[in-house]
Amino acid sequence: MFNPHKNRKGAALLLATLSLVFMFGMIGLVVDLGMGRYTRRGAQAAADAAALAAAAQALTAAGQTTALQCGGNVQCQSLTSCPASGNLQNACLYAQQNGFTAAGAGGRQAVQIAGGTSSPAPGAPNVPGILYWSQAAVTQNIPQLFSSVLGNTSLTTGATATAAIYSKSVTPSLILLNRSSDCFVSALAIGLVCGEDFLSALDAPVTARGGSYIASANATGTFLPNVAAGTIIGSATVTSPFTNILGNGGINTLGLSNWSTAPTNGFADGDDFKDPMRGKGQPPAPTGLADHPVAGGVITGNLLFGAPVSLAPGNYYSTNPLTGRPLGTPITILGNVQFTDGSSTPCGGFCNYVFYGGVVTGALSTVTFSPGRYIFAGAQAVSGAPGIALSVGVNSTVKDLTPLVSGQITQNTDAGEIFIFTDTSYPGLQIPTAITNIGLTLPQVTAGLQGGLGYFVTLHGLNASNAAVPSNLNNFAPVLMWQDQANTTLKYTSSGALDLSCGSPCTNVLAVPGSQEMILQASTSGGHAGVNLFGTIYSPRAAWITELGLLPGDTIQGPLQIITGALQMAINANLDVTPVPVPLTRRTVSLIH
Numbered sequence: 001m002f003n004p005h006k007n008r009k010g011a012a013l014l015l016a017t018l019s020l021v022f023m024f025g026m027i028g029l030v031v032d033l034g035m036g037r038y039t040r041r042g043a044q045a046a047a048d049a050a051a052l053a054a055a056a057q058a059l060t061a062a063g064q065t066t067a068l069q070c071g072g073n074v075q076c077q078s079l080t081s082c083p084a085s086g087n088l089q090n091a092c093l094y095a096q097q098n099g100f101t102a103a104g105a106g107g108r109q110a111v112q113i114a115g116g117t118s119s120p121a122p123g124a125p126n127v128p129g130i131l132y133w134s135q136a137a138v139t140q141n142i143p144q145l146f147s148s149v150l151g152n153t154s155l156t157t158g159a160t161a162t163a164a165i166y167s168k169s170v171t172p173s174l175i176l177l178n179r180s181s182d183c184f185v186s187a188l189a190i191g192l193v194c195g196e197d198f199l200s201a202l203d204a205p206v207t208a209r210g211g212s213y214i215a216s217a218n219a220t221g222t223f224l225p226n227v228a229a230g231t232i233i234g235s236a237t238v239t240s241p242f243t244n245i246l247g248n249g250g251i252n253t254l255g256l257s258n259w260s261t262a263p264t265n266g267f268a269d270g271d272d273f274k275d276p277m278r279g280k281g282q283p284p285a286p287t288g289l290a291d292h293p294v295a296g297g298v299i300t301g302n303l304l305f306g307a308p309v310s311l312a313p314g315n316y317y318s319t320n321p322l323t324g325r326p327l328g329t330p331i332t333i334l335g336n337v338q339f340t341d342g343s344s345t346p347c348g349g350f351c352n353y354v355f356y357g358g359v360v361t362g363a364l365s366t367v368t369f370s371p372g373r374y375i376f377a378g379a380q381a382v383s384g385a386p387g388i389a390l391s392v393g394v395n396s397t398v399k400d401l402t403p404l405v406s407g408q409i410t411q412n413t414d415a416g417e418i419f420i421f422t423d424t425s426y427p428g429l430q431i432p433t434a435i436t437n438i439g440l441t442l443p444q445v446t447a448g449l450q451g452g453l454g455y456f457v458t459l460h461g462l463n464a465s466n467a468a469v470p471s472n473l474n475n476f477a478p479v480l481m482w483q484d485q486a487n488t489t490l491k492y493t494s495s496g497a498l499d500l501s502c503g504s505p506c507t508n509v510l511a512v513p514g515s516q517e518m519i520l521q522a523s524t525s526g527g528h529a530g531v532n533l534f535g536t537i538y539s540p541r542a543a544w545i546t547e548l549g550l551l552p553g554d555t556i557q558g559p560l561q562i563i564t565g566a567l568q569m570a571i572n573a574n575l576d577v578t579p580v581p582v583p584l585t586r587r588t589v590s591l592i593h
Contacts, residue, residue: 050095
């Protein structure tokens with residue numbers, strides 16, 4: 001006899017069985033996909049590490065200045081298996097440390113690496129300025145344990161990453177490098193100040209439109225030395241869109257002083273708080289210059305409105321007018337002169353000069369610097385104090401070939417200038433035989449500009465877009481003033497990095513204590529800023545810059561960047577700077593895809 005309930009039980013069992021198969025298949029698919037996602041995350045970490053490792057080793061090999069060349073200091077290849085050595089092989093080692101190797105996991109893993117100097121880099125068409133790129137592709141085949149019931153027997157997952165070496169712009173207006181242990185001598189009668197990267201008093205406003213970085217971690221407190229990363233006193237003001245401070249560093253603002261935008265601290269130590277010139281070495285000295293002894297140490301040009309007297313490139317040093325013996329005293333310039341070979345394009349666009357003993361311009365004099373490299377190689381110390389590199393007389397003018405436009409300094413189209421402040425031991429300096437024969441050595445100068453009332457200055461830093469700039473100076477553009485890295489109480493290596501061979505920054509003993517100060521004297525001319533500068537001013541960590549002012553309104557202004565250990569502003573000194581249109585750069589590595 002037919003039993004309909006028995007058939008229904010059989011159909012229900014079949015449906016339940018099919019449902020369980022589908023349910024377990026879906027659960028298995030979820031599990032397998034989860035395992036795939038977990039494996040992909042690991043693959044991404046391995047690819048990122050591999051790509052970064054290859055690019056980082058390439059940067060270590062080339063440094064900040066050497067061109068990256070395939071088959072030379074870097075490896076180049078299309079996406080394929082790992083080479084046996086070199087920076088691309090280093091990528092595979094990092095992939096291995098993250099769990100992925102070629103033919104790993106029983107032959108189910110694959111690691112491929114590529115590198116090149118072409119631009120743009122693969123997968124990153126919108127990243128400009130690529131110098132070298134490395135790409136890593138990491139994959140793994142995963143057997144499907146559960147979802148195979150649905151026909152999925154395997155799943156291949158993986159990740160790709162691209163890293164690159166590129167030139168990063170360094171844009172802040174103020175980069176103050178001193179750490180809490182670094183000190184300077186205050187011009188404000190406070191004495192030795194440690195860990196204070198910025199100090200300003202009374203009528204000494206600072207406008208840093210490109211922002212500020214302060215590397216001291218000193219916290220705020222009662223105004224005493226060594227307690228704050230920066231201090232402003234009285235009516236001094238600082239206007240900056242941002243101020244980033246390392247660690248717990250803080251700012252003291254006393255009296256009517258004001259920091260326009262509250263500084264932010266808590267930042268970890270990193271590139272932003274380190275010397276952006278590290279690894280570039282120092283600007284090289286010129287070679288093969290002719291000697292120009294100056295009898296009595298005085299150069300006389302035409303007076304007032306007469307055409308300037310041309311002073312040819314070479315080594316300049318003062319001598320005894322009777323014996324010709326070098327004196328080591330400053331060279332005094334009177335009247336109207338120009339450093340040039342006299343051609344319509346001076347020296348083919350770039351001149352080279354070395355001054356032994358410093359330079360002093362007389363009152364009402366005009367000194368014109370053609371585009372070029374100017375080295376101030378030491379000056380005689382006076383009563384234990386360092387000599388002065390460049391002293392400008394009352395109502396004198398120091399300028400280059402690019403005039404102001406409507407009272408404002410603008411980008412130069414010529415090669416620009418670099419002023420290097422050092423001593424007679426500067427690396428590569430070819431000292432005149434007359435100086436070496438008598439064993440004359442000149443200690444470090446006080447760098448920068450010092451002047452009298454009403455003097456006028458217009459100068460532009462190196463312009464790397466001009467072909468006349470020597471290739472070995474391109475990496476220093478747009479530097480205008482450079483203080484020797486040997487003139488600081490910390491020791492630097494020849495590559496321009498802090499010497500850490502003693503376990504921390506090693507110390508350097510200076511022959512003339514206090515010479516690590518650079519002085520920039522502000523001025524007023526015709527009711528306008530008397531000192532107009534374009535480019536970057538550099539002095540190393542544990543050195544410092546003092547801006548001086550004689551009269552209210554004395555100002556230094558222009559598209560200018562200041563990199564130094566510490567900056568102190570004296571009464572009546574005004575600093576008003578905008579970002580440099582084409583800032584200095586340094587090579588860096590990061591993931592770009």
